[in-house]
Amino acid sequence: MTDTPITIELPKWYDLHAHFRQDEMIAPLIKGHIAMGCAGILAMPNTKPPVGKIFKSDPGNYTSIEHYSSVLRSDGGDTLKEIIVPLYLTTEMTPALITRGAEMGMLKCAKYYPPHGTTGAELGAPLETYVENGVFAAMEGAGVVLNIHGEEHALPAEQYFDRTTNAEELFYRERLPRIVDQFPNLKIVGEHLTTKIATDFISAAPDHIVATVTPQHLLYTIGHLLQGFKYHLYCLPLIKFEEDREALRAAVTHPGNDKFFAGTDSAPHTTKATECGCAAGCYTGAIAPQLYAQSFELAGVDLSDENEQEIFKNFLCFNGPDFYGLDIPTETFTLQKFPQEIEPLKIGKNTIVPLPLGMQSDTNEPCTIPWRIV
Ligand code: NCD
Ligand code: ZN
Numbered sequence: 001m002t003d004t005p006i007t008i009e010l011p012k013w014y015d016l017h018a019h020f021r022q023d024e025m026i027a028p029l030i031k032g033h034i035a036m037g038c039a040g041i042l043a044m045p046n047t048k049p050p051v052g053k054i055f056k057s058d059p060g061n062y063t064s065i066e067h068y069s070s071v072l073r074s075d076g077g078d079t080l081k082e083i084i085v086p087l088y089l090t091t092e093m094t095p096a097l098i099t100r101g102a103e104m105g106m107l108k109c110a111k112y113y114p115p116h117g118t119t120g121a122e123l124g125a126p127l128e129t130y131v132e133n134g135v136f137a138a139m140e141g142a143g144v145v146l147n148i149h150g151e152e153h154a155l156p157a158e159q160y161f162d163r164t165t166n167a168e169e170l171f172y173r174e175r176l177p178r179i180v181d182q183f184p185n186l187k188i189v190g191e192h193l194t195t196k197i198a199t200d201f202i203s204a205a206p207d208h209i210v211a212t213v214t215p216q217h218l219l220y221t222i223g224h225l226l227q228g229f230k231y232h233l234y235c236l237p238l239i240k241f242e243e244d245r246e247a248l249r250a251a252v253t254h255p256g257n258d259k260f261f262a263g264t265d266s267a268p269h270t271t272k273a274t275e276c277g278c279a280a281g282c283y284t285g286a287i288a289p290q291l292y293a294q295s296f297e298l299a300g301v302d303l304s305d306e307n308e309q310e311i312f313k314n315f316l317c318f319n320g321p322d323f324y325g326l327d328i329p330t331e332t333f334t335l336q337k338f339p340q341e342i343e344p345l346k347i348g349k350n351t352i353v354p355l356p357l358g359m360q361s362d363t364n365e366p367c368t369i370p371w372r373i374v
Contacts, residue, residue: 006304006337007374008293010313012039012329014082015288016320017147017191017212017263019044019281020072028347029268030076032286036373037333040082040326042147042263043072045111046120050088054101060092065106082326086111086147091125095138102142108324109145109189110135114153117167118236119267119280126153127175131182140186145324147189150176150198151237161238168237172198180205189323192217192265194237196247202259203251210323212263213252213315215291216282216355219298221245224359231273232358235265236280249299252315261320264288270350272358282355287342290371291356292316293335297370303337333373340372 020029020043033041045051045068052062065085072083087093087101087110101107113124130136139146151167152159152175160167172195179186190202190211202211216233221242225233233239252260266288267281284291293303293312302308321328345352357367 008303008309008312008335009332010037010289010335011317012037012331012333013262013289013317014038014040014042014320014324014326015264015266016042016084016189016261016324017044017214017265018042018285019046019265019267021268022047022071024348025268026072026075028345029285030072030080032345034076034079036286036289038080039329039331040080040084040321041072041077042084042086042109043068045086045088046113046118048120050090050120050123051085052088052090052092052123054087054097054106055104058097060090062088062090065101081329084108084324086145088113088123089125089130089135090123091129093130093133093135095134098135098138098144099142102144107142107144109147110139111147111149111191113149114151114167117149117151117153119269121149124153127179131179136179136183136186140183143187145187145189147191148176149192149237150190166195166238166240168193168195168240169197172201176201180209189263191263192235192237193248193260194240195244199244199247199251207259210259210261210319212265212320213248213260214263214265214282215284215288215295216265218245218248218252218295219291220359228361230359231278232353232355233282234272234278234280235267235282249295253296253299253301253311255311257311257314258319258322260315261323262288262292262316263320268345268352270347270352272353282358283345283352284355286345287340287354287356287369289316289333289335290340290369290373293337293371294369335371336374337370338372338374339368339370342367342369
């Protein structure tokens with residue numbers, strides 16, 4: 001007789017950091033999120049042009065939150081309970097527009113991109129811009145959440161990634177503490193944490209300062225990227241060292257964790273390796289809860305134990321919506337410990353390689369992950 005596989009019924013969850021791009025990409029990507037039990041999404045604003053204004057009628061040659069939200073709804077997101085689109089902060093944003101957007105209920109959060117720091121970050125401005133021009137003060141006053149891509153920008157290569165320091169560590173060690181002191185009530189999400197220093201900072205910070213963690217940063221280390229140069233694992237902030245992964249794993253699997261939550265940073269790229277370099281971003285749409293479950297097991301959580309399942313639920317289903325004030329769905333989905341085969345995602349002429357498949361040396365071999373959704 002074979003044992004029944006471990007089966008966990010979970011409330012539908014919110015992916016509070018993901019990329020859905022635009023045009024024909026949106027519908028299949030949203031479909032993937034719905035297939036992995038998502039009740040809602042936070043759709044990042046680094047489109048082309050970025051979502052740099054709130055209302056269609058606001059000034060500037062940007063996409064608006066108003067427009068992008070309605071496109072996401074009509075391209076398959078209408079069955080989701082919640083679509084949150086953060087504003088992409090640019091030099092053109094003003095305190096008055098922030099206050100008005102929040103009062104009208106169209107602005108919940110805004111994203112800081114370090115200039116040129118990642119895919120689609122060309123129009124980001126240095127963090128100090130928003131300290132000086134009153135935008136952070138307006139956000140703090142209106143209760144608008146600041147989503148932070150926490151890396152120091154424009155560093156020389158030696159400081160960008162070195163044995164003793166890197167762009168994320170510098171940001172969380174030197175820059176963010178000052179922001180927290182200057183704007184003590186500003187709600188902050190440190191997005192896609194990768195280092196022990198950032199993790200320790202968030203753990204020690206007040207309750208309104210929280211963080212998302214991706215599946216890849218819980219599963220892998222820089223060695224996995226470098227051994228065979230598995231460029232599908234190239235995302236920003238860069239995956240770091242074992243000590244960092246341990247700190248992230250310890251934070252998300254701590255029984256009292258109420259600050260760290262799921263935000264996949266799923267970022268579809270149709271061409272990863274280019275003529276000169278590599279596009280940053282890993283696609284984990286359709287399989288993220290499975291990868292998170294795998295990472296929790298690797299971190300030592302016994303997912304067959306109902307008490308330990310609660311720790312997983314806090315991370316995947318409860319902490320994020322609690323922070324954003326979203327309802328916990330009554331609808332559920334079910335994870336089961338049973339191997340699932342991963343296929344590339346085809347969109348028109350383009351192919352997107354999900355991360356675990358991209359980690360294989362021979363992509364013609366079947367790729368399986370240990371959990372599936374039933
Ligand atoms: C993201 C993308 O491709 O949009 N890439 C990534 O490496 N994470 C952008 C981002 O969130 O940094
Ligand atoms: Zn992202």
